Amino acid sequence: MGARRYVEAGVDLLLGGVCVGCGRPGLALCQHCTAALVKVPFPTAPEPTPPGFPVTYAVNDYDGVAKAAILAHKEEGRLALARPLGTALASAVIGLVSVTPQPVPAVTLVPAPSSRSAVRSRGHDPLLRITRVAVRRLRDAEVAATYAPVVTAVRQVADQSGLGSSARACNLAGAFRVTRRVPAGGVVVVDDVVTTGATAAETTRALRAVGADVLGVAVVAATVRRQKMTPL
Secondary structure, three states, rough: HHHHHHHHHHHHOOOOOOOOOOOOOOOOOHHHHHHOOOOEEEEEOOOOOOOOOOOOOEEEEEOOHHHHHHHHHHHHOOHHHHHHHHHHHHHHHHHHHHHOOOOOEEEEEEEEEOOOHHHHHOOHHHHHHHHHHHHHHHHHOOOEEOOOOOOOOOOOOHHHHHHHHHHHHHHOOOEEOOOOOOOEEEEEEEEEEEOOOHOOOOOOOHHHHHEEEEEEEEEEOOOOOOOOOOOO
8 A cells, every 4th residue: 555655646746746726736636625625425315316316415516626636636637636535435425324224334336437438548447546545534434335347337327528418318318237245234335526416326227126225325416406305
């Protein structure tokens, strides 16, 4: 792990050596912006809310530091950002688990599936990377956690970026399937951002179709058009 951090730091320096949040010289994310990334988890839902949308917790609006960090990690390969983003994701998971009515002795994080073409073009799987960090942070907090990338897209879908909420839901309807065994116990679907909720709803549908106990969804950030709900 130490050697990997040195490599990531070197990559950050070559890519500019500035904080993506405030632009100050430094590595990836300065101490101040890192602290700003991990906020109190809150329940969130997009408006309009798609059918089957599960209970979802986030720790940021998708703007400011959170948006800059997610985009830099995903699109620019700023790999060191996986640590603060994973820490934020772990906080969202804890927020979700804390309102679950039944005790949750162990939790499995299931990343929303990324298309193979997107992973190839980026040269890495950003969500899987931050999910692994989130699992480590949860274990540090004495939460029994693991991850299982068991949901896969089984048909080609259009690029979601230019689609509205209804078009995204139609685009993803029936597109995901569980292709490997889901570990027993509580399952949390994880993603970096929730926008229209179509991906979260479809991933949850696929998991519940095979009998998985999906507790809900945890994300780093939610788009600002989301509708906040009163905490339970």
